[in-house]
Amino acid sequence: MNLIxxxxxxxxxxxxxxxxxxxxxxWETVGKKTFKSLAPELFTPTKGxxxxxxxxxxFLAAGLIWIFFIDNNEWKFYISVFFLTCILIAGLxxxxxxxxxxxxxxxxxxxxxxxLLHLK
Numbered sequence: 001m002n003l004i005x006x007x008x009x010x011x012x013x014x015x016x017x018x019x020x021x022x023x024x025x026x027w028e029t030v031g032k033k034t035f036k037s038l039a040p041e042l043f044t045p046t047k048g049x050x051x052x053x054x055x056x057x058x059f060l061a062a063g064l065i066w067i068f069f070i071d072n073n074e075w076k077f078y079i080s081v082f083f084l085t086c087i088l089i090a091g092l093x094x095x096x097x098x099x100x101x102x103x104x105x106x107x108x109x110x111x112x113x114x115x116l117l118h119l120k
Contacts, residue, residue: 005113009113020054020058
């Protein structure tokens with residue numbers, strides 16, 4: 001993996017760790033500041049739903065972090081493709097249904113990392 005691919009994957013992992021923390025533990029505080037399009041009274045009743053989403057973000061982050069502990073290059077490639085594709089699909093869906101910003105902060109970095117992985 002080249003340096004740019006590593007940076008993209010690490011930044012995506014950090015982003016998903018942040019989203020895990022915010023949705024699991026700070027939904028009613030930081031979540032309100034982040035998702036300003038939602039009415040403030042929706043955060044308490046949706047706390048469980050947000051925590052569930054946060055858990056999925058944690059699984060994606062764990063998969064991306066796992067990549068850096070795999071010694072076999074072929075195995076590392078396939079695991080990278082799997083988790084980056086999951087993030088790309090989630091980012092495309094989020095960009096379509098929730099906010100166009102998700103396309104740029106989640107889908108685009110995953111797409112670029114996938115391209116770079118295949119160009120090596």
